[in-house]
Amino acid sequence: MKKVITYGTYDCLHYGHIRLLERAKALGDYLIVGVTSDAYDKERGKINGCQSVLERVEAVRKTGLADLIIIEEYEGQKIDDIIKYGVDIFTVGSDWVGKFDYLNDYCKVIYLDRTQGVSSTEIRTENKSIRIGIVGESTLTSKFRHECEFVNGVMVSGLCYEDILEDKKTAKDFSYVTDNYNDLLDKSDAIYVVSHPSKHFIHTKEALLKGKHVICEAPIAETKDEIEELFKIADEKGLVLMDSIKTAYSLAYQRLILLMKTGNIGDIVSVDATCTSLHNYDLTNEKLLKRRWGSYNAWGPTALLPVFQLLGLNYKDSTVISKIGNDKLNFDTFTKIHFVYDNAVASIKVGNGVKSEGEMIISGTKGYAYVPAPWWKTEYFEIRHEDTSDVKKFYFKIDGEGIRYEIVAFLDLISNGVKNLYISRDISKEFVKFQYLINNKECINI
Ligand code: CTP
Numbered sequence: 211m212k213k214v215i216t217y218g219t220y221d222c223l224h225y226g227h228i229r230l231l232e233r234a235k236a237l238g239d240y241l242i243v244g245v246t247s248d249a250y251d252k253e254r255g256k257i258n259g260c261q262s263v264l265e266r267v268e269a270v271r272k273t274g275l276a277d278l279i280i281i282e283e284y285e286g287q288k289i290d291d292i293i294k295y296g297v298d299i300f301t302v303g304s305d306w307v308g309k310f311d312y313l314n315d316y317c318k319v320i321y322l323d324r325t326q327g328v329s330s331t332e333i334r335t336e337n338k339s340i341r342i343g344i345v346g347e348s349t350l351t352s353k354f355r356h357e358c359e360f361v362n363g364v365m366v367s368g369l370c371y372e373d374i375l376e377d378k379k380t381a382k383d384f385s386y387v388t389d390n391y392n393d394l395l396d397k398s399d400a401i402y403v404v405s406h407p408s409k410h411f412i413h414t415k416e417a418l419l420k421g422k423h424v425i426c427e428a429p430i431a432e433t434k435d436e437i438e439e440l441f442k443i444a445d446e447k448g449l450v451l452m453d454s455i456k457t458a459y460s461l462a463y464q465r466l467i468l469l470m471k472t473g474n475i476g477d478i479v480s481v482d483a484t485c486t487s488l489h490n491y492d493l494t495n496e497k498l499l500k501r502r503w504g505s506y507n508a509w510g511p512t513a514l515l516p517v518f519q520l521l522g523l524n525y526k527d528s529t530v531i532s533k534i535g536n537d538k539l540n541f542d543t544f545t546k547i548h549f550v551y552d553n554a555v556a557s558i559k560v561g562n563g564v565k566s567e568g569e570m571i572i573s574g575t576k577g578y579a580y581v582p583a584p585w586w587k588t589e590y591f592e593i594r595h596e597d598t599s600d601v602k603k604f605y606f607k608i609d610g611e612g613i614r615y616e617i618v619a620f621l622d623l624i625s626n627g628v629k630n631l632y633i634s635r636d637i638s639k640e641f642v643k644f645q646y647l648i649n650n651k652e653c654i655n656i
Pocket of ligand 1: 217218219220221226227230301302303304305306323324325326327328329330331332
């Protein structure tokens with residue numbers, strides 16, 4: 211009996227897949243189809259498939275062409291499978307020509323002509339094509355535009371900057387650039403707000419009033435009334451309003467939070483997170499200084515997120531200590547916030563003009579989690595115990611610092627109308643609360 215094996219994602223199963231499977235089957239007597247797992251697809255950069263592995267397996271099963279369906283979970287598995295199942299022929303479409311020649315050592319490799327004019331990518335793009343406009347001056351504008359290229363079903367409609375761009379090259383990255391926000395809104399279905407934090411509220415509000423979904427760098431607003439008004443407009447108009455914190459969507463961060471919740475280090479007693487950056491600023495350029503982000507609005511929400519996700523919002527006490535400058539440097543270059551909970555404490559340290567070790571440590575009754583600097587974009591962390599040889603090491607690949615996964619999450623919310631935000635509204639409001647205290651110097655000033 212001649213055994214044939216082929217692999218694929220088979221998302222939104224289409225005519226091209228069926229033709230490939232028919233021809234693969236015709237090459238022998240028994241066809242094995244490997245369907246990629248969701249985790250493996252993510253690892254190899256296919257990040258926004260429409261269907262889960264169960265749905266994709268079911269679609270392949272329904273074709274009636276596969277004698278056996280297996281799941282492909284790791285790189286190199288093809289060799290294992292070929293040996294394990296005694297495969298004679300490995301085949302895939304011609305888009306992979308050359309890529310699998312190494313399998314010739316194990317069986318015969320045949321590339322079949324790919325069917326022209328159809329692909330899962332095109333189907334996904336047709337199903338949902340969202341135009342995102344970007345408003346702001348920071349270098350994050352270019353990063354975000356670049357990350358959109360990795361996500362199906364989204365295109366960047368342009369950039370609006372109302373002030374001087376941080377980096378002159380940025381404008382060249384965009385095919386459409388304007389200083390008129392209304393023009394950008396007219397060309398967009400959704401907006402990414404990354405303007406100066408003092409403009410987040412107005413940019414978000416104008417977008418929502420025009421019926422556009424919004425993803426805004428946290429904190430979204432500067433006062434409680436403002437953020438409540440924004441959520442009210444979003445609800446009335448059925449629009450998505452979501453905080454942007456790229457770390458929240460990185461796989462390593464998400465897995466760390468889940469591990470902590472399973473009691474891996476016992477009861478959590480302390481969460482300590484530090485995020486800092488240093489930039490050289492021209493202290494004589496008042497226009498640029500006015501546009502500078504303070505340490506809290508640059509880093510605060512990122513550092514607070516693990517505190518709130520692990521310990522909740524019911525803290526008994528909090529203390530904010532900020533280093534706020536004079537008239538020229540009228541923002542916090544450094545902020546420290548302490549929290550006291552019933553059975554735990556937390557502290558964050560953020561700096562934009564003050565540098566420190568950007569690590570995170572979560573201490574528990576049975577051990578601790580150590581996330582090395584820069585923890586907010588780490589792929590790696592350790593769970594350590596009293597016995598120094600008892601260390602569990604975790605590695606999760608992260609592409610694009612989490613931004614592309616965040617864009618996928620935003621699109622999912624838009625297309626499914628789901629209200630289930632990963633960063634809850636209560637947490638969003640809490641970010642705003644601390645912003646207010648610092649803006650109004652209702653904190654200890656050093
Ligand atoms: N295939 C094909 N003709 C097409 C599309 C896919 O012959 N028009 C083949 C691929 O070469 C592969 C198998 O079908 O052998 C599974 O491909 P998969 O990657 O799941 O499908 P694509 O449509 O190429 O998916 P995507 O657009 O996400 O890359």
